[in-house]
Amino acid sequence: MALAMTSAGITLGTGYPGTPSTEILENFSARGGRAQWSPNEKVAFEVALGAAYGGARSVVTMKHVGVNVAADPLFTAAYTGVPAALILISADDPGMASSQNEQDNRHYAVAAGVPMIEPSDSQEAHDFFLHAVAVSERWHIPVLFRMTTRVCHSKTIVTTGLKQEPETPAPPAYTRSIRERVMIPAYARPAHRRLRQKLAEIAESNEGSPLNTRTDGVRTLGIISSGIAAMHVREVAPDASFLKLGTTYPLPMGIIRGFAESVDRCVVVEEGDPYLTDSIRAAGVHVDAKPDMYRFGELNVGRVRRILANDTSPEEPVPSGKPPQLCRGCPHRVVFEAFRDLGCIVAGDIGCYTLGVLPPFEAMDTCVSMGASITVGLGLRQVLPREQAVKVVSVIGDSTFAHSGLSGLVEMVYNPPATGHVVVIVDNGTTAMTGQQEHPGTGRTLDHEPTGKLVFEDIARAMGIKEVHVIDPLKEEGEFARLLAGTLAKEQPAVLITRRPCLLAAGKIRAYEQRDLQQKEACDANGK
């Protein structure tokens, strides 16, 4: 992806870290591309959209659930269109290797009305991306580039230089186009009609797209597939006729109909929801679908073999490996020990600290979405009987707080529960979960250079929260538990910050800090 982005002249890449999408921007940056982490996916999408409005080819990356956060601008960006390419890379996680749900983001293409392209290996990730840029610029429309875990976290051989690369883009410059970009109802109504017209044209074009490939085999069995599932299919049924779709919205229904009619039995093999199946059947084309049991989890060669045999016998359970644990040396373990010992009702959040739900702590009661710890905790406090309400706490990591915690704090100030509330920010100085990425609270950019820094305690105080405490969780045994108990008893809106670097990142963080200090001293010595 990073190589293709470089070849395509992408001016700006934005995103928020999330497995399995994180490495794209890091590698784009390592190759000399301009990439930056945003506080969250909505911000990332909007920055990329602004860059595209400014005439620069842009990419925004995120995991599947990130698109939920970015959905608001996505839907209306489909109306406004873009003068230069805007590619949204959505990395879905069927089977939930590292996610809270296995939503199928192909539905977003339909719902927002943006064309969707799906690669099935590294070569296609490279080649199809260049194609996506061309589609985006030909129709002036954002493109959803949908990948999945096994396409993202796999390596296959890539040959470059064979495909035609997009023309060199013109340098960014603003051209005013009020009626296209200011979505007041009077301008949005014709914009919606323009969008549907574009999609009709793209559907027509997809009928001849080289991204959809048909391989004629035996007449008795035809298989329609896309993405990684297509690779499993080719292994299981090498003799079958085969239609592999790369443009999965709008679907090339003419090709699909022709293919289905050319074989005796036509089966759709797809991972996740029956998106292709439902669309094809709605068009009046008869196809066989996978049994519903294969909607759950990711597909593999064995499961595809069962789908083709229509085998619905129970699957042999796969032995589960060793689950991840909150690191034994994690300085923030005391937080979960205190929650457990004080019998707290814990509204939790997304990050490595979610592992506080496992023994020996079992100190988490909810985990839903980024930032939900604070707001779900407030909701619980609003309605629970007093004896339970006073035990509710919210726990959120530093990167998660920068992502979606700020508006939760606003809610706490604006609608304070009668018993107050306690928000604990476990600040380990990095986005530990996804592999130690920087965020606005670290004061360093994606490539670890110094920049402006968000200071959580200052923000909390500026919002009018009076009970704000910052402690080193390792400083004195039992100190956090005492502080938490004392703060809970005050029944005021409160923020407690435990600050100590992630054990795995501490060495790197120290090196960055020393480097920045030396640079600053050198500048001071030069009188700058």
Place this chain on the structure above:
Amino acid sequence: MPTGSDVVNVVIAGLGGQGVIKASDILAEVAFRAGHDVKKSELHGMSQRGGSVSSDVRFGNKVWSPMVPFGCADYLVVLSSDQLEVNRHMLKKNGVTLPAELVDASRLGSPRCINVALLGALSTHLEFTEDLWNAAIRSGFPEKLHEMNIMAFQLGRMSTKTAQ
């Protein structure tokens, strides 16, 4: 072209931080340099917290799926003994297991080299030349780690010879 019977399937398993992915990267590099089609895939995410990690490497004339089908692994390389049972279902009948115990860990320059040492053990079963392995190991590590890893590879290579 179907995945022919010529495709070799290797599963490397261990715990987060043991170098499972690095080992599979080196093996894939060797297969690539030898002119094979090669695919590798793995699951990682929360694995840095010490959980199970495994990586599949497949090479041959033409590879389709990047995932080794259950019961089809020719070789199962296990960096941590507690990961053997949870991965045994990957191994085919008469498949070869290469456990960490094959290598005398006390002779390694660092316990972190167990991944490369087991590649040495695996190398005695595969057709690739020692030059290819050395080149792939060098390309996978910074220079200061070359000597230690080449020695670990040699140790692993010798240990299976004595075991046999």
